[in-house]
Amino acid sequence: xxxxxxxxxxxxxxxxxxxxxxxxxxxxxxxxxxxxxxxxxxxxxxxxxxxxxxxxxxxxxxxxxxxxxxxxxxxxxxxxxxxxxxxxxxxxxxxxxxxxxxxxxxxxxxxxxxxxxxxxxxxxxxxxxxxxxxxxxxxxxxxxxxxxxxxxxxxxxxxxxxxxxxxxxxxxxxxxxxxxxxxxxxxxxxxxxxxxxxxxxxx
Amino acid sequence: xxxxxxxxxxxxxxxxxxxxxxxxxxxxxxxxxxxxxxxxxxxxxxxxxxxxxxxxxxxxxxxxxxxxxxxxxxxxxxxxxxxxxxxxxxxxxxxxxxxxxxxxxxxxxxxxxxxxxxxxxxxxxxxxxxxxxxxxxxxxxxxxxxxxxxxxxxxxxxxxxxxxxxxxxxxxxxxxxxxxxxxxxxxxxxxxxxxxxxxxxxx
DNA sequence: GTCTATAATTAGATAGAC
DNA sequence: GTCTATCTAATTATAGAC
Numbered sequence: 001x002x003x004x005x006x007x008x009x010x011x012x013x014x015x016x017x018x019x020x021x022x023x024x025x026x027x028x029x030x031x032x033x034x035x036x037x038x039x040x041x042x043x044x045x046x047x048x049x050x051x052x053x054x055x056x057x058x059x060x061x062x063x064x065x066x067x068x069x070x071x072x073x074x075x076x077x078x079x080x081x082x083x084x085x086x087x088x089x090x091x092x093x094x095x096x097x098x099x100x101x102x103x104x105x106x107x108x109x110x111x112x113x114x115x116x117x118x119x120x121x122x123x124x125x126x127x128x129x130x131x132x133x134x135x136x137x138x139x140x141x142x143x144x145x146x147x148x149x150x151x152x153x154x155x156x157x158x159x160x161x162x163x164x165x166x167x168x169x170x171x172x173x174x175x176x177x178x179x180x181x182x183x184x185x186x187x188x189x190x191x192x193x194x195x196x197x198x199x200x201x202x203x
Numbered sequence: 204x205x206x207x208x209x210x211x212x213x214x215x216x217x218x219x220x221x222x223x224x225x226x227x228x229x230x231x232x233x234x235x236x237x238x239x240x241x242x243x244x245x246x247x248x249x250x251x252x253x254x255x256x257x258x259x260x261x262x263x264x265x266x267x268x269x270x271x272x273x274x275x276x277x278x279x280x281x282x283x284x285x286x287x288x289x290x291x292x293x294x295x296x297x298x299x300x301x302x303x304x305x306x307x308x309x310x311x312x313x314x315x316x317x318x319x320x321x322x323x324x325x326x327x328x329x330x331x332x333x334x335x336x337x338x339x340x341x342x343x344x345x346x347x348x349x350x351x352x353x354x355x356x357x358x359x360x361x362x363x364x365x366x367x368x369x370x371x372x373x374x375x376x377x378x379x380x381x382x383x384x385x386x387x388x389x390x391x392x393x394x395x396x397x398x399x400x401x402x403x404x405x406x
Numbered sequence: 407g408t409c410t411a412t413a414a415t416t417a418g419a420t421a422g423a424c
Numbered sequence: 425g426t427c428t429a430t431c432t433a434a435t436t437a438t439a440g441a442c
Contacts, residue, residue: 008407011407012407015407015408028322029322029323030234030236031233031234031236031237031319032237033233033234033236033237034234034235034236034237036434036435036436037435037436037437038434038435038436046408046409047408047409047410048409048436048437049408049409049410049411049438050407050408050409052436052437052438053407053408054407057436057437058436058437112318112322114375114378115315115318115371115374115375116234116319117378118374118375118376118377118378118379119231119232119315119374119375119377119378120232120377121377121380121381125377125378125381126381128378129378129381129382133378133382134382137382137383153395154395154399155383156372156379156382156383156384156385156387157372157392157395157396157399157400158399159383160368160371160372160375160379160387161367161368161369161371161372161396161399161400161403162368163367163371164364164366164367164368164369164370164371164372165363165364165365165367165368166364166367167367168318168363168364168366168367168371169359169360169363169364169367171318171321171322172317172318172321172322172363173321174321174322174323174324174328175317175320175321175322175328175331175332175336176321176359176363177324178324178328178329178332179332179336179337179340179359180340180358180359180362182359184359184363189360192356192357192360193360193364196357196360196361196364197360197364200364200403200404201403203406211425214425215425218425218426239416239417239418240417240418240419241416241417241418249426249427250426250427250428251418251419251427251428252419252420252421252426252427252428252429253425253426253427254418255418255419255420256425256426257425260418260419261418261419407442408441408442409440409441409442410439410440410441410442411438411439411440411441412437412438412439412440413436413437413438413439414435414436414437414438415434415435415436415437416433416434416435416436417432417433417434417435418431418432418433418434419430419431419432419433420429420430420431420432421428421429421430421431422427422428422429422430423426423427423428423429424425424426424427424428
């Protein structure tokens with residue numbers, strides 16, 4: 001493997017990453033149907049043909065974008081949860097919730113994608129649930145059950161209440177700004193929301 | 204005004220209503236961009252030309268669909284809130300929250316529309332906030348402040364936490380079914396969620 | 407690898423028959 | 425009022441130049 005091919009591979013990977021990040025933003029903002037591959041290419045500073053070359057189809061680009069979002073969630077949570085092994089169970093759960101709120105604030109695309117794809121039982125929804133959502137649901141539901149002693153029949157309610165309470169304000173940040181005057185993207189607002197939701201779920 | 208014209212006007216109104224209900228469902232399900240006027244017409248059992256005749260443009264049809272959703276919210280809430288004037292402040296607030304949860308369960312389109320339109324600061328978002336959201340935010344935030352003694356600076360957080368916690372599970376009902384096995388559309392699940400969220404916000 | 411050109415569909419809006 | 429036909433523009437996927 002020569003230095004030339006290595007450089008070319010780096011360029012290839014950089015282009016792929018730019019397209020992927022543009023896809024995450026555009027799919028989350030406009031939905032799968034509303035997002036066009038031309039706009040994604042334009043946002044990535046390239047052209048539509050390259051999307052086909054790197055990802056074959058709009059559908060596969062969407063899956064790669066979803067993978068990218070959940071990879072980010074995992075890495076941010078893993079770092080943080082390792083740092084809070086001290087403390088009693090309830091405070092650990094609170095801090096885990098705060099960490100999740102901070103992530104969803106930095107990546108409102110996660111929630112936007114979930115709402116966009118959760119509405120209709122199609123292939124994309126099935127894939128999203130089976131590949132990404134189910135293992136995370138098991139973990140979160142287990143943590144909530146241990147920390148709050150909640151009836152297991154209520155775990156789906158707690159899971160969706162938590163996800164909605166944590167994420168909505170960041171997913172519709174432009175609306176929140178106009179409606180309330182509060183910019184939820186500021187550090188202070190993120191911390192306030194993180195603590196509010198953590199104490200809501202684990203009083 | 205003859206009987207003939209009256210009958211014609213009834214037919215006109217019935218057609219308009221069918222288009223409107225199809226528009227509510229389709230816009231909520233696919234987003235403004237993803238919904239096509241042809242599909243809305245097809246779901247309403249008519250053709251694309253009639254949409255132009257009754258609503259002039261896709262944009263105006265969307266506004267009429269939003270009006271229709273919020274009209275439903277108002278009428279269901281007015282009926283119910285009148286019936287619960289007894290009880291202390293906190294239990295009244297809880298029952299108001301339960302009523303809101305029951306509505307959002309019956310009309311998940313409200314939340315889907317809010318998420319779809321809250322992401323980008325465009326004309327539709329501005330209109331939605333100024334015409335429909337702001338007056339309701341004032342009412343809900345005031346009620347929450349009175350019942351919970353919450354710091355006014357935290358009211359936006361409480362408002363969006365409530366809206367998200369109450370609605371998400373119904374907005375992504377197909378996903379919830381596949382992920383958890385629970386069908387949130389059953390009467391039992393709706394009541395469980397209503398009580399769960401009410402006690403979450405007003406312990 | 408990257409980009410341009412194009413084919414086949416589909417979109418919203420419009421015109422006009424009935 | 426209702427419906428069909430059509431215009432212009434945008435869509436995804438593909439072919440091929442460099």
